[in-house]
Amino acid sequence: APQQVLSVHGLPQGSLGRYAQVLQEKGPPLTLEAAQSRWRSGAFTAGSSAVFNTGIGARPLWVRLALRNPGDAAVPLRLAAGATWLDQLDIYLVQDGKPVAAWPAGDERSEAHPPNPAIGYTIDLSIPPGDVELYLRADSTDPLVLPVELLTPQQAMAQERRNHYWYGFLYGVMLALAAFNLTLFADLRQRSYLYYSLYLLCLVVGNIAYTGHGYAWLWPNAPHFQRYVILGMMGLLSAVGLLFACSFLSVADHAPRLLRAVRWYIGAGLLLLASLIAFDEHLATAQSAFVYMTTFAVIMVALGTLGVVRWRAPAARHFVVAAWCGMLGASLTVLAVWGFLPYTTLSYHGLEAGVLLEAVLLARAVAYRMRVQQDATLLAERLAGTDPLTSLPNRRAFIERSAVILKLADRKQRAASVIMLDLDHFKRINDELGHDAGDRVLVAASALLQQMCRASDILARWGGEEFIILMPDTTASQAGVFAERLRVAIQEASAAWRPDGQPVTASFGIAERREGMPFNALVKAADVQLYAAKQGGRNRVCFQTRAA
Ligand SMILES: Nc1nc2c(ncn2[C@@H]2O[C@H](COP(=O)(O)OP(=O)(O)OP(=O)(O)O)[C@@H](O)[C@H]2O)c(=O)[nH]1
Numbered sequence: 001a002p003q004q005v006l007s008v009h010g011l012p013q014g015s016l017g018r019y020a021q022v023l024q025e026k027g028p029p030l031t032l033e034a035a036q037s038r039w040r041s042g043a044f045t046a047g048s049s050a051v052f053n054t055g056i057g058a059r060p061l062w063v064r065l066a067l068r069n070p071g072d073a074a075v076p077l078r079l080a081a082g083a084t085w086l087d088q089l090d091i092y093l094v095q096d097g098k099p100v101a102a103w104p105a106g107d108e109r110s111e112a113h114p115p116n117p118a119i120g121y122t123i124d125l126s127i128p129p130g131d132v133e134l135y136l137r138a139d140s141t142d143p144l145v146l147p148v149e150l151l152t153p154q155q156a157m158a159q160e161r162r163n164h165y166w167y168g169f170l171y172g173v174m175l176a177l178a179a180f181n182l183t184l185f186a187d188l189r190q191r192s193y194l195y196y197s198l199y200l201l202c203l204v205v206g207n208i209a210y211t212g213h214g215y216a217w218l219w220p221n222a223p224h225f226q227r228y229v230i231l232g233m234m235g236l237l238s239a240v241g242l243l244f245a246c247s248f249l250s251v252a253d254h255a256p257r258l259l260r261a262v263r264w265y266i267g268a269g270l271l272l273l274a275s276l277i278a279f280d281e282h283l284a285t286a287q288s289a290f291v292y293m294t295t296f297a298v299i300m301v302a303l304g305t306l307g308v309v310r311w312r313a314p315a316a317r318h319f320v321v322a323a324w325c326g327m328l329g330a331s332l333t334v335l336a337v338w339g340f341l342p343y344t345t346l347s348y349h350g351l352e353a354g355v356l357l358e359a360v361l362l363a364r365a366v367a368y369r370m371r372v373q374q375d376a377t378l379l380a381e382r383l384a385g386t387d388p389l390t391s392l393p394n395r396r397a398f399i400e401r402s403a404v405i406l407k408l409a410d411r412k413q414r415a416a417s418v419i420m421l422d423l424d425h426f427k428r429i430n431d432e433l434g435h436d437a438g439d440r441v442l443v444a445a446s447a448l449l450q451q452m453c454r455a456s457d458i459l460a461r462w463g464g465e466e467f468i469i470l471m472p473d474t475t476a477s478q479a480g481v482f483a484e485r486l487r488v489a490i491q492e493a494s495a496a497w498r499p500d501g502q503p504v505t506a507s508f509g510i511a512e513r514r515e516g517m518p519f520n521a522l523v524k525a526a527d528v529q530l531y532a533a534k535q536g537g538r539n540r541v542c543f544q545t546r547a548a
Pocket residue numbers: 389422423424425426427428430434435436437438439442463464465534538
């Protein structure tokens with residue numbers, strides 16, 4: 001391969017794959033010396049992409065980079081190479097054909113050089129004057145991804161600072177959302193909040209493992225754990241994500257058989273991954289985890305789409321948009337790491353940006369769904385207090401509302417009266433004109449009453465063809481005047497209510513509240529007066545004044 005010598009002053013930005021020469025091992029592992037002699041014999045080829053990315057279970061890769069320091073003082077540079085999950089990464093600095101330094105690294109070597117989270121393995125080099133070579137050998141069952149960057153100390157510092165800010169922000173948002181949803185679950189006891197916060201926690205732990213934060217800081221002495229933690233979290237994340245989707249979209253109500261299928265898929269996938277991990281089948285675990293996570297993303301979007309199109313589940317639209325963001329971001333990263341897309345800064349962080357957006361949008365979806373459910377509850381409560389035929393408050397609602405007014409009247413020593421009215425000979429209307437005609441009369445009478453009552457009065461259907469009105473700040477004689485107006489109005493308007501044009505009349509009984517009088521007693525007193533009105537010949541108003 002034609003060698004390209006890079007000057008340490010003015011190095012190109014980004015990964016230097018295109019300036020390097022590469023060799024994929026065929027037989028047994030090569031030593032540095034053997035690799036050098038392969039280079040001399042022309043076995044290396046020119047790098048064809050910025051980042052070498054040969055997929056899961058690929059053969060070990062050698063990379064050679066030629067550097068020149070034209071000055072006469074050593075130049076400090078930071079080498080950032082590989083991804084934090086690489087099993088083994090050996091880095092050699094060679095001058096005049098002799099190794100001057102070597103760094104063994106990789107997540108399967110606990111004693112080796114630790115990774116720099118989200119950057120890879122970083123080594124601070126001092127490039128002596130003259131020509132030097134860098135040799136790197138990467139070996140990994142996990143996806144073999146090998147970016148090689150050289151940075152000045154200033155660039156290295158800026159890169160680290162950017163990372164600290166970004167991950168502080170990312171994990172801060174995700175953990176806050178997870179904690180918030182956990183408290184929602186504690187209070188509201190709805191599973192979807194629990195699944196959602198677990199999903200967020202899996203995302204955080206998975207990302208901590210993927211970027212190498214975990215291996216660098218949390219479990220540096222557990223290479224076996226590190227070997228499987230990313231793959232295991234990919235499985236858990238997919239499982240919890242699907243549980244969340246099913247619960248959020250109420251798949252149990254809409255498609256119970258689909259729910260069973262999804263649960264089978266979740267269980268079988270987790271079981272497969274767990275057994276592969278138990279038998280230490282690294283390659284098969286890696287392949288299964290990548291397939292599982294890809295299908296997971298597809299199923300998420302499919303469920304969301306069904307939710308919108310078929311089930312019209314509340315907030316399904318929000319869910320679908322969120323799931324798409326997560327899926328696009330995750331696919332970008334998964335496919336890049338897997339070796340199907342170019343591995344770039346964008347594709348490395350795609351997962352993070354996608355899930356961040358997804359998390360925020362899902363939080364909105366969860367809030368929206370809560371509102372939809374609240375509205376439904378309010379509606380149910382209102383309907384429970386409403387008479388379905390006339391849409392007036394029913395007896396239950398009347399008792400509830402009048403209690404407040406009567407308490408107030410008691411405290412402020414104010415008057416309050418109840419009018420009880422009953423349509424006369426209503427049974428005949430039903431018998432002669434049919435039940436439907438009777439219903440229409442009831443609806444028309446309700447509308448008239450509603451129209452004539454004040455907003456502060458409480459009007460309700462007490463039962464059958466009986467209505468009740470509670471009038472605050474009203475004495476019995478004032479209520480009597482109003483009842484009389486109602487009586488006349490009903491008689492006049494009602495000819496239009498019946499197909500035979502006959503008027504409908506009503507009888508009225510009125511009682512005024514006395515101090516400390518219980519609600520039942522007040523209603524009873526009005527009922528006694530109503531009975532008197534019926535006895536007295538109907539179509540009249542009867543009341544008892546306070547003095548009487
Ligand atoms: N169409 C209809 N009829 C109802 C409804 N609720 C009760 N009724 C009828 O209303 C009638 C009430 O009859 P009664 O209690 O004998 O009283 P009435 O015929 O109005 O006679 P008085 O009250 O003595 O003037 C019954 O036949 C009930 O079936 C309803 O929602 N719709």
